[in-house]
Amino acid sequence: MRIYRDEDADLRWLQGKQIAVIGYGNQGRAQALNLRDSGLQVLVGNQEDAYAEQARADGFAVLPIARAAAQGDVVMLLIPDEVAPQVFREAIAPALEEGDAMVFASGFNVAFGFIEPPPGVDVVLVAPRMIGAGVRDLYLAGRGFPSFIGVAQDASGHALDLALALAKGIGSTRAGVVEVTFAQEAELDLFTEQCFGPAFGQVLMTAVDLLVEEGYPVEAVLLELYMSGELAYTLGKIAEMGLVEQAALHSRTSQYGTLSRSMRFVMPELRQRMRQGLEEIRSGQFAREWAAEQAAGYPTLQALREMARTQPIHRWEQELRQAMNYAPPSAVSLLGAEPAPCPSRKAPTPRLKQTIHRLRRLLVSRTEEQAGAAEMRPLRPEEVLPIVQAFLARLPGDAALRAFARDRDLTVHYVLEEPDLEFYMRFVGGEVMAGLGAPPERAHLRLRARADVLDGMLTGRIPAIRAAMSGQIRFDGDTRLAMSLQTVQERLGQIYREARQTTR
Numbered sequence: 001m002r003i004y005r006d007e008d009a010d011l012r013w014l015q016g017k018q019i020a021v022i023g024y025g026n027q028g029r030a031q032a033l034n035l036r037d038s039g040l041q042v043l044v045g046n047q048e049d050a051y052a053e054q055a056r057a058d059g060f061a062v063l064p065i066a067r068a069a070a071q072g073d074v075v076m077l078l079i080p081d082e083v084a085p086q087v088f089r090e091a092i093a094p095a096l097e098e099g100d101a102m103v104f105a106s107g108f109n110v111a112f113g114f115i116e117p118p119p120g121v122d123v124v125l126v127a128p129r130m131i132g133a134g135v136r137d138l139y140l141a142g143r144g145f146p147s148f149i150g151v152a153q154d155a156s157g158h159a160l161d162l163a164l165a166l167a168k169g170i171g172s173t174r175a176g177v178v179e180v181t182f183a184q185e186a187e188l189d190l191f192t193e194q195c196f197g198p199a200f201g202q203v204l205m206t207a208v209d210l211l212v213e214e215g216y217p218v219e220a221v222l223l224e225l226y227m228s229g230e231l232a233y234t235l236g237k238i239a240e241m242g243l244v245e246q247a248a249l250h251s252r253t254s255q256y257g258t259l260s261r262s263m264r265f266v267m268p269e270l271r272q273r274m275r276q277g278l279e280e281i282r283s284g285q286f287a288r289e290w291a292a293e294q295a296a297g298y299p300t301l302q303a304l305r306e307m308a309r310t311q312p313i314h315r316w317e318q319e320l321r322q323a324m325n326y327a328p329p330s331a332v333s334l335l336g337a338e339p340a341p342c343p344s345r346k347a348p349t350p351r352l353k354q355t356i357h358r359l360r361r362l363l364v365s366r367t368e369e370q371a372g373a374a375e376m377r378p379l380r381p382e383e384v385l386p387i388v389q390a391f392l393a394r395l396p397g398d399a400a401l402r403a404f405a406r407d408r409d410l411t412v413h414y415v416l417e418e419p420d421l422e423f424y425m426r427f428v429g430g431e432v433m434a435g436l437g438a439p440p441e442r443a444h445l446r447l448r449a450r451a452d453v454l455d456g457m458l459t460g461r462i463p464a465i466r467a468a469m470s471g472q473i474r475f476d477g478d479t480r481l482a483m484s485l486q487t488v489q490e491r492l493g494q495i496y497r498e499a500r501q502t503t504r
C-alpha cells in the first residue's frame with residue numbers, strides 16, 4: 001500500500017479556493033487553524049454560540065452554515081456524525097454547486113447511505129487518526145500525524161489530488177497518509193470501537209475483579225494494571241517500536257513470563273465474536289440500530305452509561321485519582337512535553353491516608369458482602385432443575401409480567417452451564433409463556449451463564465450489572481431488548497426466590 005508523504009501532495013490544488021470549515025469543535029478548530037497556517041483561505045460555518053465566539057477570537061470570519069457552504073468551494077463537514085445528515089440535507093446540499101468539493105473526516109454517513117452528495121461535486125475523505133488537540137499540537141510542533149484519505153466521487157478528475165492537498169494543509173502528510181475507501185475507514189473505526197475496545201475493556205475488568213476478589217488492595221490493583229500510566233506509556237512504545245521490539249524495554253523475567261504464557265489466552269471464541277461484530281458493522285445492521293437509537297432520543301445509551309457508572313471500579317478510580325499527587329503520561333507526552341500538573345492535586349498525606357482508609361472500608365464491606373453471600377448455601381447441581389421448573393411454572397400467571405408482555409414480542413433463551421440446562425420465556429401480546437429447552441420461536445435474546453451465577457443474580461447475591469460487565473453473564477442479541485428486560489428483573493427475582501424457597 002502506498003504511503004503518501006509531503007512530496008506527493010501539492011497545495012496548489014487549493015490555491016484560490018475558499019475552504020469552508022463547518023463546525024468548530026475538536027476537529028473543526030484544529031483543522032481550520034492548521035489550514036490557515038499553511039497559507040490557505042479558510043472561513044467557518046457555525047451557529048451563533050460559544051463555538052462561533054471561539055472561531056472569531058481565533059480570527060476567522062464566521063457565517064451561518066448555509067451561507068458558509070454557499071461561499072465555500074471546498075466544504076469540510078466537521079460536526080458530529082449523528083447530526084451531519086440533517087445539517088447536510090437542510091443547509092449544505094442546497095448550497096453545493098458543480099465543481100465544489102465535499103470533505104468528510106469520517107466515512108460513516110457516506111458509506112452507510114445517510115448522506116448522498118449530488119453528482120458534479122468531488123466527495124473526499126480526510127480522516128485524521130488523531131484527536132483534534134493532537135492535530136493542532138503536532139502541527140505546531142512541526143510533526144505530523146497519520147490520516148486516511150479517500151475518494152467516493154471524482155467529478156473533477158482531481159479528487160485525490162485535492163484530498164492529498166488537504167492532508168498536507170492540516171499537516172498530515174508530514175507523517176504519511178494512506179488511501180482507503182469510505183467504507184473501509186468507517187468499518188475499521190467501528191470495529192475498533194465495537195470489537196477491539198470492548199474486548200480489551202473486558203480483559204481489564206476481569207483482571208481488576210479477580211485481583212480484588214483475591215484480596216489485593218484496590219489501589220494497588222488499579223495502579224498496577226493501568227492507573228500509573230505505565231500501560232499507556234507501553235502502548236506508546238508499541239506504536240513507536242512495534243509489539244516485538246518494545247519487549248526489550250522490559251525485564252527478562254517479564255519477557256519470559258509474557259511469551260511463555262501468551263498461548264494460554266488464545267481463545268477461538270474471541271475471534272468468532274469479533275467476526276460477528278464486524279459482520280454487524282458491514283451489513284449496516286449497526287448503522288440502522290444506531291439511527292433508531294438516535295431517533296428514539298438515546299434511551300439505551302443513557303441506560304448503558306448509568307450502568308457503567310454504577311460499577312465499583314468507577315468510584316475506586318475517582319478516589320484514587322483524587323488521592324494521588326500524580327498525572328500519568330497522556331497524549332501530551334506525544335510531544336515530549338512534561339504532562340500538565342493535575343489540577344485537582346491536594347496536600348497528599350492526610351488525604352491519601354483518609355482515602356486509603358475509605359478504600360479499605362469499601363474492601364472490607366465487600367468482603368463482608370461476600371461472606372454474607374457465602375452463608376447462603378450455593379445450589380447443588382441436582383437442585384437447579386426443580387427450582388427452574390417451579391420458577392417457570394409461576395411465570396404465565398403473574399400479573400406484572402403479563403403487563404410487561406403487553407405490546408411486546410420478546411423471546412429470551414437462557415442457556416445454563418453446570419448443570420447444562422436450557423429454558424425460555426416468551427412475552428407476547430400480554431401473554432407469558434415459559435418452558436424448558438430451546439424456545440419454539442427464534443429467540444430475540446440469548447443469555448448464557450453458569451447456573452450459580454444466574455441463581456446469584458435472581459436471589460440478589462450478585463448484582464446483575466456486575467455480572468454483565470464482568471462477563472459472568474453473556475448475551476447475544478439486541479442491547480435494547482436486554483435493557484428492557486431489566487424493568488422486570490426485580491419481579492423475576494421475587495418469583496425465583498419464592499420458587500427456590502418452596503422447592504428446597
Ligand code: NDP
Pocket residue numbers: 022023024025026027028046047048049050051052077078079080081083087104105106127128129130131132
Ligand atoms: P465535535 O463534537 O467536536 O463538533 C462540535 C461542532 O459541531 C461544533 O462546532 C458544534 O457547533 C457543531 N454541531 C454540533 N451539533 C450540531 C448541529 N446539530 N448542527 C450544526 N452544528 C452542530 O465533533 P468532532 O470534531 O469530534 O468530529 C467532527 C468529525 O470529525 C466527525 O465526522 C468525526 O467522526 C470526525 N473525527 C473526529 C475525531 C476526534 O478525535 N474527535 C478524529 C477523527 C475524525 P454548535 O454546537 O454550535 O452547533
